[in-house]
Amino acid sequence: MSQESPRELLDQILQQPDNDERPSKSQLKREMQALQTLGEQIIAMTPGERARFPLSDDMLAAVEETTRIRSHEGRRRHMQYIGKLMRREDLEAIRAVHDEIEQETLRRDHAFHRLEKWRDRLVDEGDAAVEAFVADYPDADRQALRQLIRNAQRERERGKPPASARKLFKLIRDTAGL
Missing domain, CATH: 1.10.60.30 (PSPTO4464-like domains)
Known part of the structure; x- marks a missing residue:
């Protein structure tokens, strides 16, 4: 298994051509993990930084819900849910804001x-x-x-x-x- 950063995986997701070939199961898992990691990074940011991201209402609610989850297993499952929600977000815009915050x-x-x-x-x-x-x-x-x-x-x-x-x-x- 390759040790790619979430940033590299996110770049791969965004650059994938829309062809009829299905990605492998391993590739789907890596993509899901990258989106989940990006979600974790967004959760770890300050509320001011988080407000800069163009996130849907569902995603914002899930991010706020994370602070109330105490159980390890519950948090793990919730992070998977965040990864799932990330698939529906505008990844280009999120990446641009994330890069801007990293540069700052x-x-x-x-x-x-x-x-x-x-x-x-x-x-x-x-x-x-x-x-x-x-x-x-x-x-x-x-x-x-x-x-x-x-x-x-x-x-x-x-x-x-x-x-x-x-x-x-x-x-x-x-x-x-x-």
Whole structure:
């Protein structure tokens, strides 16, 4: 059995020609599993993200019902039902929204990684890095920045938890507007 991602399987489903040949039973199971996995991903999203999807009323009701199911077997059967409902949905539109949300998530993650690098650089280099940071972000509060850097350096030297480093990251994030 091949280990294809739900994304690859969804692409295969959407690209299948409409000919008279019936797909194999294994292919049907893989497609159903891909749709079920996509349904699980939609369920795991925040309500705001979920609202962006063009889902039918039946699908929305099934997604909301998922939160009330506690039994493992009941949830498993319900996820199969979600996979069945997914077959009737507009998969092209759902894929477009899903890709858009994934891209937004990637951009946000990259932005946070850049800010984490700034935080580490500020703590490691001190005032030299402060000047570079202020050049990139002129609205930064230099005094608060320097104070948090000093506190974070002291915490690191003493082996204490990085409370000031977290506050520094929050200040950097707020300054960057994220």
